[in-house]
Amino acid sequence: MSLPDAATTRQVLERHWALANARQWEAFAELLAPGLRYEVPQTREFAEGGHAYLELFRTWPGDWRAEVRDLVCDGPRAVCRIDFHVDGQVMTGIGFFTLDAQQRLTEAIDWWPEPYEPPPRATALLRRRP
Template sequence: MPDNTRALILRHWELANARHWDEFAKLLASDLKYEVPQTREYIESGQGYAEMFSTWPGDWKAKITDLVCDGDKAICIIDFNVGQDSMKGISVFEVHGGQIARVTDYWPEPYEPPPRETAHMKRRPPAGSAA
C-alpha cells in the first residue's frame, strides 16, 4: 500500500503542476474532505478541491521536498512557488479505495488566504466567536 499511496501523491502534484485538471480530478474521492486549520478554510468534495487548484491565482508550481508514506497515509512537504514568492507547505493525505479522501494543509508562515474564485471554499468562524 505505501507504494500505491506514494505513486498517487506523486501523480497528484505532477498533474496539478501540469494543469491537467480532468486527470487530476480522477485521483479524488467525490466526498474528499479538505481542511486548512490555520485559516479555518475547508472544502467538502473532490470537485471543490479540484476547483480550488484550477482557480488558484498566479503561475504557481509545487515542488516536493519530502514525502513519507505509511499505509494509506502520507505526509508531503512542498515548496509552493508563485512568481518570486515561495512558501513551505505541509500536507497530510489519506487515501481510501485508491483515491485521495482527505487532505489537511499546514502553512508554517502566517498569512491571510487570497480571494477565492470557487464557491466550494468555506471559512469557519474564529475560535471563541459566536457561530
C-alpha cells in the same frame, strides 16, 4: 479491496502533484474521491467534495508550481512537504493525505508554517469557518 500500501500511496501523491503542476485537471479529478474533505486549520478554510478540491487548484491565482521536498507514506496515509512557488515567492506547505481502497484521496489537510491570510479565492466552494 484493501487499502493502498505505502508504495501505491507514494505513486498517487507524486501523480497528484505532477498533474496539478501540469494543469491536467481531467486526470487530476480521477485521483479524488467524491466525498473528499479538504481543510486548512490555520486559516479555518475547508472544502467538501472532490469537485471542490479540484476547483481550488484550478482557480488558484497566479502562476504557481508545487515542488515536492519530502514525501513520507505509511499505508494509505502520507505527509508531504512542498515548496509552493507563486509569483516569485516560495512558501512551505505541509500536507496530510489519506487514500481509500480505490486509491483516491479522501482527506487533505494543509498546514502553512508561516502565518498568512489566504488570498482572495476565485471559487465559492472553499469556505471559511467563523
